[in-house]
Amino acid sequence: MNIQLYVSKKNFDVQKAERFFKERRIKVQVMDLKKHKLGERELQVMSKGVGLTGLVDKDDKKVVEHPASYCNIDSALREYIVECPWLLKSPIVRNGNKCTIGYQPDVWEQWIKEG
8 A cells, every 4th residue: 555645734634644544554655745746647646536626725715815716727727736736635645546635534444445
């Protein structure tokens, strides 16, 4: 199991996700989005279930002030996300081609069972 945890800001859900995997002794690769630019493949996997607009954290006051929160054109939104990774909801947990957004321990437990 190769778990990647994408974080743009430390919040309570990020801390809970880190603790979830640590308690189960599952190695996690933490990707700080301030340092790690997202690639096209990563964005495709992340947006597969929710679309690019679903990745944008519209509950964050700073994000709501950015044009990306009102954009629904994928090509423009993709550019915004690559340039400003702090727009993304956090954490994004990736296991190969599977991905979750936010704290979703039930899904992660299923991943562990599937091995």
